[in-house]
Amino acid sequence: MIGPGSFISFEGGDGAGKSTQIKLLATALTRAGHEVVVTREPGGTEGAEAIRDLLVKGATDRWSPLTESLLMFAARADHLEKVIKPAVARGAIVISDRFADSSMAYQGLAGSVGADRIETLYDLVVREHGPILTLILDTPAEEGLRRATADDGETRFEEKGAAFQYSVREAFLTIASSAPKRCVVIDARAPIDAVAEQVMKAVEQRLPHLFGR
Ligand code: TYD
Numbered sequence: 001m002i003g004p005g006s007f008i009s010f011e012g013g014d015g016a017g018k019s020t021q022i023k024l025l026a027t028a029l030t031r032a033g034h035e036v037v038v039t040r041e042p043g044g045t046e047g048a049e050a051i052r053d054l055l056v057k058g059a060t061d062r063w064s065p066l067t068e069s070l071l072m073f074a075a076r077a078d079h080l081e082k083v084i085k086p087a088v089a090r091g092a093i094v095i096s097d098r099f100a101d102s103s104m105a106y107q108g109l110a111g112s113v114g115a116d117r118i119e120t121l122y123d124l125v126v127r128e129h130g131p132i133l134t135l136i137l138d139t140p141a142e143e144g145l146r147r148a149t150a151d152d153g154e155t156r157f158e159e160k161g162a163a164f165q166y167s168v169r170e171a172f173l174t175i176a177s178s179a180p181k182r183c184v185v186i187d188a189r190a191p192i193d194a195v196a197e198q199v200m201k202a203v204e205q206r207l208p209h210l211f212g213r
Contacts, residue, residue, distance in 0.1 A: 004089070005035075005087060005092045005093055006207060007088055007093075008093065008135070008203070008207075009098065010095065010096070010134075011098060011102060011136045012136055013144040013168050014145060017137060018137055020192060021192075025199055034093045035092040036095060037087045037093070037095070038096075042055050042071075042072055043079070044075075044079040044096070045078050051071050051074060052075060054071060055072070055075075057153055060159045060160055068111070069111075072102075072107065073125045076103075076126065080125070099130070100118075105175060108171075109167065110168045133207060134179075134184070135183075136186065138172065139189055140189070141165035141168070142162060145165055172185075
């Protein structure tokens with residue numbers, strides 16, 4: 001997105017350690033003098049959090065992949081309008097734990113919806129307001145599933161099984177190679193500090209102006 005601020009997204013399979021890395025990056029950017037808005041999808045607004053509850057709880061077959069996509073993009077439309085666009089317009093840096101690449105990976109490529117229909121929804125809802133930088137935290141699917149906490153009742157996606165998680169990982173790598181200017185793949189199996197170093201390096205290289213360079 002072009003604006004005084006910037007929009008950065010983090011993506012990856014379940015349990016890739018996104019929230020830890022987001023906190024570390026947010027601290028570094030705040031120290032560099034920026035207003036940082038940390039948010040997440042599905043969610044980020046009152047309405048989108050209500051939609052999130054519908055999505056992450058309940059039986060795995062509660063929604064078809066197409067219905068899931070429509071709910072994700074409905075939540076995203078609210079999130080963009082009420083949080084992301086206003087923050088970028090006033091010069092803040094928005095960091096979102098997941099964004100539209102998750103719809104492409106989970107519903108479009110690993111699910112049965114297909115890339116074309118996700119792109120159509122993207123053109124309708126996101127247009128030029130998508131992230132300028134996307135950090136994809138890559139872990140082997142089995143390891144991510146092991147790390148994903150299943151004690152919060154938000155188990156619907158984790159229960160889709162190892163084969164699905166494997167396809168999700170492949171999907172993120174496909175997305176990264178089709179958008180190399182925007183996406184950076186980071187090996188998330190490394191210790192937290194080493195991953196954080198890779199994240200900082202990517203942000204400094206791709207968005208040097210955030211550090212006054
Ligand atoms: P999240 O809470 O980020 O899960 P985790 O902390 O395990 O990474 O997201 C909840 C689930 O929603 C996650 O399994 C991925 C899925 N999801 C989609 O399938 N499509 C989407 O567009 C988004 C944003 C998330």
